[in-house]
Amino acid sequence: MRASPLQRLFAAALGWTVALVLFFPIFWMVLTSFKSEGDAIAPRLLFSPTFESYRDVFARADYVAFALNSVVISVGGTVLALLFAIPAAYSMAFHPTDRTRGTLLWMLSTKMLPPVGVLVPIYLLFRSAGLLDTRTGLVAIYALMNLPIVVWMLFTFYKEVPNEILEAGRMDGARTLTEVWFLLLPLTLPGVASTGLLSLILCWNEAFWSLNLTSAGAAPLTAFIASFSSPEGLFFAKLSAASTMAVAPILVFGWFSQRQLVQGLTFGAVK
Amino acid sequence: MATLTLRDLRKSYGSFEVIKGVDLAIADREFVVFVGPSGCGKSTLLRMIAGLEEITAGELDIDGKVVNRVGPADRGLAMVFQSYALYPHMTVRQNMGFALRLARVPKAERDRKVNEAARVLQLEPYLDRRPKDLSGGQRQRVAIGRAIVRQPKVFLFDEPLSNLDAALRGQMRMELLRLHEALKATMIYVTHDQIEAMTMADKIVVLQAGRVEQVGSPLDLYHHPANLFVAGFIGSPRMNMMPVTAAVVGDAAVTVGLVSGQQIAVPASGGATRPGDALTLGIRPEGLHIDPAGPILVTVSLVERLGGLTLLHVKAAGDQDLTVQIEGGDPTRAHEQIRLAIDPAACHLFDKAGQALPRPARHTLAA
Numbered sequence: 063m064r065a066s067p068l069q070r071l072f073a074a075a076l077g078w079t080v081a082l083v084l085f086f087p088i089f090w091m092v093l094t095s096f097k098s099e100g101d102a103i104a105p106r107l108l109f110s111p112t113f114e115s116y117r118d119v120f121a122r123a124d125y126v127a128f129a130l131n132s133v134v135i136s137v138g139g140t141v142l143a144l145l146f147a148i149p150a151a152y153s154m155a156f157h158p159t160d161r162t163r164g165t166l167l168w169m170l171s172t173k174m175l176p177p178v179g180v181l182v183p184i185y186l187l188f189r190s191a192g193l194l195d196t197r198t199g200l201v202a203i204y205a206l207m208n209l210p211i212v213v214w215m216l217f218t219f220y221k222e223v224p225n226e227i228l229e230a231g232r233m234d235g236a237r238t239l240t241e242v243w244f245l246l247l248p249l250t251l252p253g254v255a256s257t258g259l260l261s262l263i264l265c266w267n268e269a270f271w272s273l274n275l276t277s278a279g280a281a282p283l284t285a286f287i288a289s290f291s292s293p294e295g296l297f298f299a300k301l302s303a304a305s306t307m308a309v310a311p312i313l314v315f316g317w318f319s320q321r322q323l324v325q326g327l328t329f330g331a332v333k
Numbered sequence: 334m335a336t337l338t339l340r341d342l343r344k345s346y347g348s349f350e351v352i353k354g355v356d357l358a359i360a361d362r363e364f365v366v367f368v369g370p371s372g373c374g375k376s377t378l379l380r381m382i383a384g385l386e387e388i389t390a391g392e393l394d395i396d397g398k399v400v401n402r403v404g405p406a407d408r409g410l411a412m413v414f415q416s417y418a419l420y421p422h423m424t425v426r427q428n429m430g431f432a433l434r435l436a437r438v439p440k441a442e443r444d445r446k447v448n449e450a451a452r453v454l455q456l457e458p459y460l461d462r463r464p465k466d467l468s469g470g471q472r473q474r475v476a477i478g479r480a481i482v483r484q485p486k487v488f489l490f491d492e493p494l495s496n497l498d499a500a501l502r503g504q505m506r507m508e509l510l511r512l513h514e515a516l517k518a519t520m521i522y523v524t525h526d527q528i529e530a531m532t533m534a535d536k537i538v539v540l541q542a543g544r545v546e547q548v549g550s551p552l553d554l555y556h557h558p559a560n561l562f563v564a565g566f567i568g569s570p571r572m573n574m575m576p577v578t579a580a581v582v583g584d585a586a587v588t589v590g591l592v593s594g595q596q597i598a599v600p601a602s603g604g605a606t607r608p609g610d611a612l613t614l615g616i617r618p619e620g621l622h623i624d625p626a627g628p629i630l631v632t633v634s635l636v637e638r639l640g641g642l643t644l645l646h647v648k649a650a651g652d653q654d655l656t657v658q659i660e661g662g663d664p665t666r667a668h669e670q671i672r673l674a675i676d677p678a679a680c681h682l683f684d685k686a687g688q689a690l691p692r693p694a695r696h697t698l699a700a
Binding site: 224226227229230231232233234235236237240244245248249 | 383384404405406407410414416418422431432435479
């Protein structure tokens with residue numbers, strides 16, 4: 063069906079409105095980061111830009127160390143989640159049992175539990191295992207946190223692969239591992255990639271666990287922002303500068319991978 | 334060398350049994366066709382042989398070894414799927430060489446085998462294309478090529494031609510037969526198309542509802558169907574079936590009375606049949622002839638003129654629908670009344686349970 067010009071105009075206007083509303087806080091934050099504290103407190107659109115806040119932020123904290131933690135923990139958590147999710151989704155998609163559907167729904171339901179509900183037990187476990195304030199600990203918790211979503215997404219991608227192609231592989235002599243490596247992964251690569259991207263973004267932005275389970279050694283950028291918010295909550299310009307530096311990498315990354323991401327998230331929905 | 338033996342093979346999904354005990358011996362180099370209506374279990378049986386479906390009970394032997402617990406990768410069989418199931422992300426060359434690559438065959442030998450198969454199947458110009466850039470017929474060839482390069486013990490075909498148009502199907506049928514002769518391999522072929530079954534098979538296995546109805550050569554099944562199901566399933570147009578009553582029962586002939594009152598002495602051995610028993614008389618459309626002095630009076634309802642053949646659809650006494658096949662053209666028109674003669678030697682008799690009464694003389698072509 064073809065939309066009339068008026069409908070298209072309306073859709074475009076709606077799209078732009080939503081985009082602007084969503085983007086405005088980020089825009090404002092970036093703008094504020096270039097203001098002096100005085101300009102930031104009394105919101106002003108016209109001001110003389112300054113790097114003062116950035117200089118202060120750099121002087122006070124080791125940005126690179128936090129950023130490196132973020133990268134290691136996000137990539138580690140994503141890789142670990144994929145490592146478990148690929149076999150799990152494979153077996154659920156191609157060798158389903160009566161309980162597969164239930165298992166999938168149960169996995170998703172765990173996402174509805176408020177994380178704070180398990181904070182104390184996890185904290186105690188981490189303390190006994192010596193995982194507090196370690197990258198390993200965060201990698202593990204991020205992998206667990208994203209596992210349900212990653213399994214779900216992979217499952218839907220795998221469902222689109224005709225079983226006969228894998229059966230043909232088995233007839234050709236493929237065993238489970240070769241089947242997954244030579245047939246399933248190449249066939250679902252766009253899906254696996256967008257799943258990985260989403261997991262990466264979720265890990266990067268996660269604040270609850272990183273704030274509660276790290277102090278200095280393994281703290282990622284979310285902790286870096288937080289360290290500016292608590293003692294100096296009123297210094298909006300510095301806070302904005304820290305936040306801008308924290309979200310910039312993932313924002314740029316997301317910008318370059320948005321095609322892949324959109325393709326992956328709408329996979330199967332549009333034929 | 335590859336022989337297969339199926340011993341009381343069974344398959345159940347939960348409490349639902351789909352294959353109900355199949356016994357079958359397949360000789361080396363034999364071309365065996367599983368045929369039957371949809372849902373009869375023929376594809377399931379093939380997949381059990383392939384190893385893609387677990388065997389619930391019974392034994393499957395390949396070359397004298399029980400392979401029930403052997404996975405599909407280790408049975409040494411190749412399969413051509415109805416959907417072709419080509420690997421979409423690989424070129425034709427990679428598709429055909431995949432099995433060899435997994436088997437760690439050196440690249441030079443792999444290339445030689447793939448090129449050889451491509452030559453046989455006339456796929457050489459397409460070796461570097463991907464499946465999506467090929468026509469249906471070409472994809473079909475790639476699927477066959479993928480099976481050939483492995484030099485498997487047994488080829489399994491699951492309705493491989495059903496996605497092709499009629500002309501291509503006829504051509505591929507001939508090519509598969511040529512291939513069978515050239516490769517000297519055992520082949521098991523599943524189809525619901527009885528023309529494929531009749532033209533290709535050394536041995537046809539007719540299946541219905543998970544059971545084997547009859548096993549035999551194509552002409553064996555055509556001329557000596559074991560029961561009503563096989564008689565009705567093999568042959569196109571279908572065999573005519575008429576209710577009759579046994580009058581005189583002998584070992585060499587059974588005389589039966591038609592609804593219209595005429596009697597026919599059919600060469601068949603009566604066995605346990607008693608005079609007065611209800612039987613079914615089967616006669617193929619080519620066993621009926623137009624004869625002004627014939628015993629059966631019918632009204633023509635429809636005429637199908639195929640050029641070389643004419644099919645008359647007629648109604649006989651008792652609202653009985655019959656089909657008559659006449660060689661060449663025929664001037665008969667719809668709504669005319671004509672008389673038909675029956676060739677008693679072409680008649681089949683079936684008892685109440687649907688089993689055929691044995692015919693004393695074998696047809697000369699039915700080994």
